[in-house]
Amino acid sequence: VRIAVVGTGLVGGSIGLALRGLGHDVVGFDGDSNRAARAKELGAIDSVAASLEAAARNADLVFVAVPVSAIAGVATAALDAGARLVTDVGSVKGPVVAEVVHARPDAAARFLGGHPMAGSEQDGVDGARADLFVGATWVLTPTAATDQAAFAELRALLRAMHAEVVSVTPADHDELVALVSHVPQIASSTLMDVAVTREAEHQALLRLAAGGFRDMTRIAASHPGIWLDILTSNRDAVLAALDAYLDALHGARELVAAGDRDALEKLLARARKGRRNLPVGAPVVGELVELHVPVLDRPGVLAEVTTLAGRLGVNIEDFSIAHSAEGPAGVLKMVVARSQADAFEQGLHELGYLASRAELS
Amino acid sequence: VRIAVVGTGLVGGSIGLALRGLGHDVVGFDGDSNRAARAKELGAIDSVAASLEAAARNADLVFVAVPVSAIAGVATAALDAGARLVTDVGSVKGPVVAEVVHARPDAAARFLGGHPMAGSEQDGVDGARADLFVGATWVLTPTAATDQAAFAELRALLRAMHAEVVSVTPADHDELVALVSHVPQIASSTLMDVAVTREAEHQALLRLAAGGFRDMTRIAASHPGIWLDILTSNRDAVLAALDAYLDALHGARELVAAGDRDALEKLLARARKGRRNLPVGAPVVGELVELHVPVLDRPGVLAEVTTLAGRLGVNIEDFSIAHSAEGPAGVLKMVVARSQADAFEQGLHELGYLASRAELS
Numbered sequence: 001v002r003i004a005v006v007g008t009g010l011v012g013g014s015i016g017l018a019l020r021g022l023g024h025d026v027v028g029f030d031g032d033s034n035r036a037a038r039a040k041e042l043g044a045i046d047s048v049a050a051s052l053e054a055a056a057r058n059a060d061l062v063f064v065a066v067p068v069s070a071i072a073g074v075a076t077a078a079l080d081a082g083a084r085l086v087t088d089v090g091s092v093k094g095p096v097v098a099e100v101v102h103a104r105p106d107a108a109a110r111f112l113g114g115h116p117m118a119g120s121e122q123d124g125v126d127g128a129r130a131d132l133f134v135g136a137t138w139v140l141t142p143t144a145a146t147d148q149a150a151f152a153e154l155r156a157l158l159r160a161m162h163a164e165v166v167s168v169t170p171a172d173h174d175e176l177v178a179l180v181s182h183v184p185q186i187a188s189s190t191l192m193d194v195a196v197t198r199e200a201e202h203q204a205l206l207r208l209a210a211g212g213f214r215d216m217t218r219i220a221a222s223h224p225g226i227w228l229d230i231l232t233s234n235r236d237a238v239l240a241a242l243d244a245y246l247d248a249l250h251g252a253r254e255l256v257a258a259g260d261r262d263a264l265e266k267l268l269a270r271a272r273k274g275r276r277n278l279p280v281g282a283p284v285v286g287e288l289v290e291l292h293v294p295v296l297d298r299p300g301v302l303a304e305v306t307t308l309a310g311r312l313g314v315n316i317e318d319f320s321i322a323h324s325a326e327g328p329a330g331v332l333k334m335v336v337a338r339s340q341a342d343a344f345e346q347g348l349h350e351l352g353y354l355a356s357r358a359e360l361s
Numbered sequence: 362v363r364i365a366v367v368g369t370g371l372v373g374g375s376i377g378l379a380l381r382g383l384g385h386d387v388v389g390f391d392g393d394s395n396r397a398a399r400a401k402e403l404g405a406i407d408s409v410a411a412s413l414e415a416a417a418r419n420a421d422l423v424f425v426a427v428p429v430s431a432i433a434g435v436a437t438a439a440l441d442a443g444a445r446l447v448t449d450v451g452s453v454k455g456p457v458v459a460e461v462v463h464a465r466p467d468a469a470a471r472f473l474g475g476h477p478m479a480g481s482e483q484d485g486v487d488g489a490r491a492d493l494f495v496g497a498t499w500v501l502t503p504t505a506a507t508d509q510a511a512f513a514e515l516r517a518l519l520r521a522m523h524a525e526v527v528s529v530t531p532a533d534h535d536e537l538v539a540l541v542s543h544v545p546q547i548a549s550s551t552l553m554d555v556a557v558t559r560e561a562e563h564q565a566l567l568r569l570a571a572g573g574f575r576d577m578t579r580i581a582a583s584h585p586g587i588w589l590d591i592l593t594s595n596r597d598a599v600l601a602a603l604d605a606y607l608d609a610l611h612g613a614r615e616l617v618a619a620g621d622r623d624a625l626e627k628l629l630a631r632a633r634k635g636r637r638n639l640p641v642g643a644p645v646v647g648e649l650v651e652l653h654v655p656v657l658d659r660p661g662v663l664a665e666v667t668t669l670a671g672r673l674g675v676n677i678e679d680f681s682i683a684h685s686a687e688g689p690a691g692v693l694k695m696v697v698a699r700s701q702a703d704a705f706e707q708g709l710h711e712l713g714y715l716a717s718r719a720e721l722s
Binding site for chain 1: 540555
């Protein structure tokens, strides 16, 4: 497969390094030609394309790794140039996917939103690492329009990069990251800002900041640039999640004010349990089973089935589509943990699918 | 000097290990005799006292390392037993100091509040480390009643343990830690709790939690027990700091709602700068000068001068008191960075003290 990376910063460069490590040929392009040259120098890409169009033309797969506000424009141009599949790595999905589909409705099958949940405090291609995505969750946001074969191919490629692939709808993605990424950024920066303001009155303040404060404010050191785009693009979801957080904080304030030790203890204990159960690295899978799901080859099947797995927390270890020779039907084959198979089958049944178990071949 | 540690958990055990490493003899006592025995087994104390009174009797210095709600009772008993100086390691100072002074007004000179800003996610003496306080800030909260010689001795001992000693008033301490420790704990636990609640609806949620969320919620894994005491004892300061944080968060929310990129960028940039300037480890001192400050031997001088340094962020490298042979006067000798000496002299002048510089002997 011929792969292009547009935007050769930290994430684009890391994708290039990982793919080249797997033996793929990677062409790169960046609006800043110095950055593209640096990516080549660091071995993140094999060659630098003369233009975005040249990079995308004849490409089987284009990774768009540019700031959120620029994704739709770049993706549209890559689709126009004839790329077979275009995906992106932006932190916001709903508005980006909608903008691309609105601009090129006929090419909607060839655009698949993505978001690797990995990054680094470092900026730029010099911080790129071939193992940035190892064990990281890589979100894909298939829609009814998504081409099934292209989805399966991209998914397999990301798995080869040792990423854990989770499918959710674009809207769900934006709601979820608002809570676990965007609101934490606001909470961290705001805490640091309040402390900085008070520091002016009392110079000892920050000398009293121990490890907890350091942890809480680590991401406040992030570059503001990317966050302006994210907070603007994902405004509605951020406001909803921030309001939920503010409500909960006001609730906690009232418990402190009332000296309600029982309720405070319950809150702290729930949070402690949740934090100690926070998933680390790849999910523990155990024994595997293969589910076969006969499907009609109609739009939306793929998105329905894979985002159901995402919502239920079912990890799809392997995924393929066997098309029937006789008509517009086929079979989705999915390998999942035996411990999660019942819940997944039940959910599929509720959506009108009938799954059967097969021996692992 | 004969030193006693009452409460042989993580912090008490670490104090014992550090002091024994400096060659001091340390007697320990714990309400839980198994824990005291374990502390001896781990080498954190030389011997186990039969009672709190036995540990404190004849002690030059008693470290009270018990939960906040138990400090005043233990400290009072240690004062009654005749300890020359009693200090504690509690996370709240104003109410604790007030309670001890109220209970034993005549012994107020012999109680000095303290709070080492170091800890660990581990509980208990098995997590104790001789180097827990190396480079950590250790707050002392002298008052007008504090005995000057005892203060200087304790300060020197903590410096020998490689802690950075900062003096602030008990009330200032509580306000400052409310902002950099207690509110972060509430913010972290509440964020985790909101996420846990949402996770029930969408199992993929926590798989999307990348490094920032992990950092923000690390302290949510803390044991609830100590926090109930802290949040109850320091209620007023916590509420004030939490309200300031809530106000700031509401302000940030309005910036997001209005799509005010300029103001958002200013907020994020201020926070970034503050985080990048967060002091790490011991302050960089550079060239030193010695200040001599003639003082009358009246109550309050010591607290005034040292908490002024704390407020101004002046790091006192060395501290001693030379008493005059001829009357109730003496000279405070303080070694500080040359770069901070002007600001400190100016502050001292405003309080009515006249400092002069001496060659470092």
